Amino acid sequence: MGIFQTADEELIKAGECSDICLKRCCDMLIADNLNPRVTVEVAASVLPHEWGVFCGLADALKLLEGVDVDVYAMPEGSMFYSGEPVMRITGNYQDFARFETALCGFLSQASGVATAAAFIRLCADKVPVYSLCAGLVHPAISAAVERSAWIGGIDGVNGALAPAGIPHIDVMPHNFVMCHSNSNDAWNAFERLMPAEVSRVMVCGTRGDIRSDAIAAAKAGAAAVRIDVSDSVGSIRRLIEELRWELDTNGFTEVGIFVAGNLSPEDVSSLNDCADAFGIGGAIANAPSIDFSFDIVEADGVPVSRRGNKSGAKEVYEYEDGSHILLPLTSQPPEEVRCMTRIFIKNGQILNVPDMQKSRARVLSTLAKFS
Numbered sequence: 443m444g445i446f447q448t449a450d451e452e453l454i455k456a457g458e459c460s461d462i463c464l465k466r467c468c469d470m471l472i473a474d475n476l477n478p479r480v481t482v483e484v485a486a487s488v489l490p491h492e493w494g495v496f497c498g499l500a501d502a503l504k505l506l507e508g509v510d511v512d513v514y515a516m517p518e519g520s521m522f523y524s525g526e527p528v529m530r531i532t533g534n535y536q537d538f539a540r541f542e543t544a545l546c547g548f549l550s551q552a553s554g555v556a557t558a559a560a561f562i563r564l565c566a567d568k569v570p571v572y573s574l575c576a577g578l579v580h581p582a583i584s585a586a587v588e589r590s591a592w593i594g595g596i597d598g599v600n601g602a603l604a605p606a607g608i609p610h611i612d613v614m615p616h617n618f619v620m621c622h623s624n625s626n627d628a629w630n631a632f633e634r635l636m637p638a639e640v641s642r643v644m645v646c647g648t649r650g651d652i653r654s655d656a657i658a659a660a661k662a663g664a665a666a667v668r669i670d671v672s673d674s675v676g677s678i679r680r681l682i683e684e685l686r687w688e689l690d691t692n693g694f695t696e697v698g699i700f701v702a703g704n705l706s707p708e709d710v711s712s713l714n715d716c717a718d719a720f721g722i723g724g725a726i727a728n729a730p731s732i733d734f735s736f737d738i739v740e741a742d743g744v745p746v747s748r749r750g751n752k753s754g755a756k757e758v759y760e761y762e763d764g765s766h767i768l769l770p771l772t773s774q775p776p777e778e779v780r781c782m783t784r785i786f787i788k789n790g791q792i793l794n795v796p797d798m799q800k801s802r803a804r805v806l807s808t809l810a811k812f813s
Contacts, residue, residue, distance in 0.1 A: 485527045486525075487735070496521075497553045499796050506541060511789075514786065515784065558594065573596050573599040593798060619645060645668045668701075671701065682699055739755055740755055757775070758782040
C-alpha cells in the first residue's frame with residue numbers, strides 16, 4: 443500500500459486485491475487438486491434503472507491479459523438488462539479465480555457511473571451536461587470516473603487527469619472570486635488571463651446578489667453565468683427565469699445560464715427547458731454500483747448453476763428495435779437478431795481494445811432511440 447492507502451497496479455495485476463475468503467478457498471482447492479475447466483458469466487440481477495450501460499471493460503481486459511483464458515463480452519457502451527451476461531470467461535478456475543474481486547470492482551463502479559450519466563443525459567434532453575465529479579471521489583480513481591461519465595454521454599468534465607480526448611469545462615470556482623478584493627476584479631482577470639479557447643463560465647452569487655452579479659459578469663465578458671442550486675432561496679426555476687429576463691433585457695441574450703450543485707435527475711428533467719447547461723456532481727460521482735455476480739455456469743463441459751440461476755453458457759441477441767433475447771449458447775438464434783458479444787481475449791492475448799469514443803457513440807446512438 444502507498445501513503446494514501448490505495449492498491450498499486452502491481453498488487454491488482456497480481457490478483458492480491460481479492461476477498462480474503464476467496465484466496466483461502468483457492469488454497470483449499472489447490473490442496474485437494476481441484477481445478478475444473480469452467481465457464482463463468484458476469485451478470486447483474488438488479489439494476490438502478492430498467493437498463494444499465496456496460497463500462498469498465500478496458501481495465502478488465504488489462505487485468506486478465508496474460509492469463510490463459512478466453513473472454514467474450516459486450517462492447518463497452520452496450521445497453522444491457524437484468525440477468526444478461528455482459529462477460530463470459532472460460533479457463534481453468536484456479537488460473538483466474540483470484541481476479542474475481544477486482545474484475546467485478548472494475549465493472550461494477552464503471553458501469554454504475556456510466557449508467558447514471560446516461561440516465562441524466564436522457565433527462566437533460568438536448569441541454570449540455572458536464573461532470574463536476576473530481577472533488578467527490580477518491581483522487582486515485584477520478585480519471586476512471588470521468589472516463590465512465592464520458593462514455594455515458596456527458597459533454598465534458600472538470601477533472602484535470604481525465605483521459606485525453608475528453609473535453610474540459612473550466613468553471614470559475616468561488617474561491618477565485620474570494621482571492622480578489624471584489625467580484626468585478628475576478629471576472630475581469632478571468633477574461634484577461636484565461637486562454638482564449640476556454641469558455642468564459644463565470645460564477646455568480648459568491649459575495650453579492652446573483653441577479654446583479656450576472657449582469658456584471660456578462661459585461662465583463664462571460665459566455666455563461668454559473669449559479670449553484672445551494673445558493674438559491676426558493677424556486678431554482680424562478681431564479682433561472684428571472685436571470686434570463688434580466689440578461690435579455692440588458693442585451694445579453696447570448697449569455698447562457700449554467701446550473702450546478704446537488705442536482706438530481708428529476709431536477710435536470712424539470713429544468714431542461716430553461717437552463718443552458720448543467721454541472722452534475724453527486725448524481726454521477728455517487729452513482730450506485732451495478733452489483734455484478736461472477737458465477738460458474740459450466741464445469742468440465744457440464745451445465746451447472748447455483749440456486750436461482752440458469753445453468754449453461756448463454757448469449758444475448760439484439761433485435762433491430764433494440765429489444766433483447768437471452769438464449770443458450772448452443773441454440774440457433776432467430777435470423778433477424780445480432781449477437782451482442784465479441785471475443786476480446788483468446789488464450790490470454792487481447793484481440794480487441796475498447797475505443798472510448800466509439801463506446802460513447804454507442805451509448806448516444808442507443809439513447810437517441812428513446813427520444
